[in-house]
Amino acid sequence: MPEALEVVLRTIFAVVVLFFLTKLLGKRQVSQLSFFEYITGITVGSLAAYISLDTDKTWHLGLIALVVWVAFSLGIEFLQIKSKKARDFIDFKSTVLIKDGKILENNMKKERLSTDELLEELRKKDVFRVADVEFAIMESDGAINVLLTRENQPLTPKDMGIKVAPEKETLAVIMDGKVMDEPLDNMNLSRKWLQGELEKLNLNVEDVFLGQVDSYGELTVDLYADNMKVQQPQDKPQLYALLKKCEADLELFSLSTKNKAAKQMYAGCSDQLQALLQELKPFIQN
Structure with missing residues (x-):
């Protein structure tokens, strides 16, 4: 077999083996790498290159080394799951860098982190004053997480006593101009419903x-024609307005009737609908 063709075949073989072994190691290998995972990535890549380019008769030894290294990595990960001491030893402990608005210089020296680097990481978190930081910690993967002091944290609806609708997963039902049937089925919706919604917007799939x-x-839709504006549906605001009108009508009936039983009935229904509107307001009023 020609040497060039042999290298091509070995490279393809190495890529396939590396793909499956990386899948076996899990998603963490392609996300934020820990210290040991960083070493694993370098070593596995080097072994795969050896399998591809070594043209003598010992290339299979590289494959054996690759399998052994992956098996060893899986063993280390299993040990980390079972033992906190092992996690701390292999991946290092988290280090507190700022506490109560004060920089801990000894911990900065321990992590070999300069003041400029710390300030840069804080700016990435939209923090420009150290005094605004309640707590800053360097994680085992090198990322720095920041907790602002109470008075500097963003105001949330919960802080204001406002009830908001819970956020759940949003599914794509149209992609690249084609209907996705599986997400529609998961939401108990049909193509007919989707077509009706598109007609309201004067659009085609x-x-x-x-x-x-x-x-x-x-x-909600994003169109191929970026300069085209989409008319936003008004179903929920219209529903809210209709319910408000019903509540006002019930209150008017209560005031206008002379029948005590009817007056109480209308007033009670008006109060119930008003309470219901307060609960539904975050869901149906935009």
């Missing part, structure tokens, strides 16, 4: 680059 449906059944 072919016009839509990406269409998504949230957990409340509202369709």
Whole structure:
């Protein structure tokens, strides 16, 4: 066999083996790498290159080394899952860099982190004053997480006592101008429903680059024609307005009737509908 062809075949073989072994190691190998995972990635890549380019008769030894290294990595990961001491020894402990707005210089020296690097990491978190930081910690993968002081944290609806609708997964039902049947089935929706929603927007499926449906059944679309504006559906605001009108009508009936039983009935229904509107407001009013 020609040497060049042999290298090509070995390279393809190495890529296939490396792909399956990497899948075996799991998703963490391609996300934020720990110290040991970083070493594993370098070594596995070097072994795969050896298998591809070594043209003598010992290339299979590289394959054996690759399998052994992956098996050893799986054993280390299993040990880390079972033992916190092993995790701390292999991947290092997290280190506190700032506490109560004060930089811990000894911990900075321990991690060999300069003041400029710390300030740069804080700016990436939109923090420009160390005094605004309640707590900053360097994780085992080198990332720095920051907790602001209470008065500097963003105001949330919960802080204001406002109830908001829960956020759930949004599914893509149209992609590249084609309907995705599986997400529609998962949301108990049909193509007929989707077609009706598109007609409300005066659109065809072919016009839509990406269409998504949230957990409340509202369709939002991104079109191929970027300069074209999409008319936003007004179903929920119209529903809220209709319910408000019903509540006002019930209150008016209560005031206008002279029948005590009817007056109490209308007033009670008005109060119930008003309470219901307060609960539904975050869900149906945009």
